[in-house]
Amino acid sequence: MNTAYWCVLISIVMPYILGLLARFPGFTLEGNLRPRITAESLTGYQQRAYWAHLNALEAIPSFASAIIIANLLSVPQDTINSLALIFIGFRIAHALAYIANLGTLRTLMWAGGFVCIIALFVAAT
Template identity: 45%
Template sequence: MTLATAYWCVLVAALLPYLWVAVAKASAPRYDNRNPRGWVARQDNPRLQRAYNAHLNALEAFAPFAAGVALAQLSGVAPSTIAALALGFVSLRVVHGLAYVADLALLRSLAWFGALGCVIVLLVRAALAVA
């Protein structure tokens, strides 16, 4: 695996929030693009709420992941390690979103912790590489 793999994973992770918000918008009729957050707040569709929450969570998870990949690369961590952790992160974040929409709370939480673990390992490896 190469560093390019990790960079592609950053792109996929950047796009995941938009996948989940598309699922949210498609889960109820008459999406209001003039006031999207108000529209979401007025909905009582549980699937829509879960998909929107997956969207927000994916946005929150992206910055630490992107920073972890960049810092690991800048500090000289092995590209194969960075790529493996990036693939793990993206895979777990896809599982997280699917589990969120499907209301599988335990699987969602396990995927969330696993993805966070990938980010932590990236950041720790970066710190150790420059120490």
């Protein structure tokens, strides 16, 4: 399995790590029975971690699609791997900026990841 596919796996796992961060401390069995209600009651960094979780989930389809299409259309593997690693770096920085409540940095990191996805599609043309 190439590096880019590992990056897809990382992008799939990352939202769940952020989701766990949003839930702890303060996880209760009662809260687990009503996860959506519990999520609405989060505040501070936990709320922002939950929002980062949701945003990370939204990024998976476009990133995975770009990786698959780039591989199918024989984009050089080094190009795909480099863009995939850069994307993951941007997504990690995005999550950290989200949790730290650094809105401008968060937006720039999101944009960087988005540019990586677009670059993969452009490279495949």
